[in-house]
Amino acid sequence: NAGIGGLMRTTGGSVAFAYNFDLPQSQKITLGLQGGFYSRNIFLDKLNTGSQWNDIRRTFDGTLPNNLNTLNPTVNLPMVDAGIMWQMLDTNGIQRAYVGVSGKQLNQPNDAFTDINNKIPISLVFIAGVQVFNNQQISVFPNIRHIQQGSIRQTNVGSAFRYYLNPENQRNFIAFNGWYSLQNAFIAGIELYHKDYFFNFSYDFSSTRPQNLG
Numbered sequence: 001n002a003g004i005g006g007l008m009r010t011t012g013g014s015v016a017f018a019y020n021f022d023l024p025q026s027q028k029i030t031l032g033l034q035g036g037f038y039s040r041n042i043f044l045d046k047l048n049t050g051s052q053w054n055d056i057r058r059t060f061d062g063t064l065p066n067n068l069n070t071l072n073p074t075v076n077l078p079m080v081d082a083g084i085m086w087q088m089l090d091t092n093g094i095q096r097a098y099v100g101v102s103g104k105q106l107n108q109p110n111d112a113f114t115d116i117n118n119k120i121p122i123s124l125v126f127i128a129g130v131q132v133f134n135n136q137q138i139s140v141f142p143n144i145r146h147i148q149q150g151s152i153r154q155t156n157v158g159s160a161f162r163y164y165l166n167p168e169n170q171r172n173f174i175a176f177n178g179w180y181s182l183q184n185a186f187i188a189g190i191e192l193y194h195k196d197y198f199f200n201f202s203y204d205f206s207s208t209r210p211q212n213l214g
Contacts, residue, residue, distance in 0.1 A: 007046050012038030014079065026089045032102070034081040041075075042113055044068045077109040077120075085127075094170045097130040121150035129160075136167040145179075155182040160191070171195040177202065 014036025021029040044066065051067040052060050083102030090096050104123040112118035129143030141160040147153070158179030165172045177189040181204075189202030 006043070008040065008042045010038055010040045012036060012077070014081075026091065028087045028089060030085045030087065030100075032081075032083045032085075034079075036079040036081075038077040038079065039074060040077060040111065042071070042073055044071060044073055071113045073113070075111055075113055077111060078107060079105060079109065080107040082106060083125075092170065095131075099128045101126050123147065123149040136164070136170075138163055139170075141175075153183075156180070156187060157182070158187070 014034055016032060016034040018030055018032040021031070023029060047066055047068060048060060048062070049066040049068065052062060052064040054061040054064070081102065081104045083100060085098055085100030087095055088097040102125045104125070105120045106122055108119040108122060110117055110119055124147070126146040127143065129141055131139055131141050133140040139162045141162060143158065143160060145156045147155075156179040158177065160175045160177045162173045162175045164170045165174065172194050175191040175193065177187075177191060179187040179189075181187060184206065186205040187202055188205070189200065191201075192199040
């Protein structure tokens with residue numbers, strides 16, 4: 001739900017498929033494809049417009065029609081996403097380096113509630129990282145993420161600091177992550193990774209002060 005009083009609601013789901021191609025020298029290529037379908041509804045009766053202004057009483061009258069019957073209250077959004085990633089692993093199958101790129105909304109669905117064609121821009125994500133230190137208990141993993149959607153761009157540069165719960169099994173770890181966004185923000189995060197599940201939380205801190213424009 002979004003908006004005051006649940007003005008807009010989006011429901012749907014997606015299904016993903018991934019396949020790994022094993023390469024020589026402990027390398028791997030992963031291809032992923034995801035398809036989804038979402039329905040976005042706007043509740044027109046919760047909107048007020050100038051058509052509900054009562055000139056006699058000089059006030060808004062919610063009993064008057066808002067004249068939004070030309071809007072389509074429901075928009076259906078099929079989604080297609082895809083990605084590819086290269087990885088280098090050690091002899092135990094633990095990731096040591098990676099490069100990947102993915103595209104979201106590749107089919108550019110139209111999300112307009114009117115007859116206007118408002119295609120969602122394709123979102124491109126580029127990621128890369130390499131392990132530079134590992135003493136079996138702690139590792140340092142610098143990485144970069146670049147996101148671009150239309151004219152909007154964001155580049156995050158930082159590192160993951162992993163603490164392995166069991167040095168003999170580096171598939172289970174806690175990671176403390178920190179990045180700096182070239183768009184003036186600091187990002188901090190924590191990750192709990194298990195071979196069967198993972199948990200990730202991050203928060204953005206603006207590095208610029210609000211300006212008084214008068």
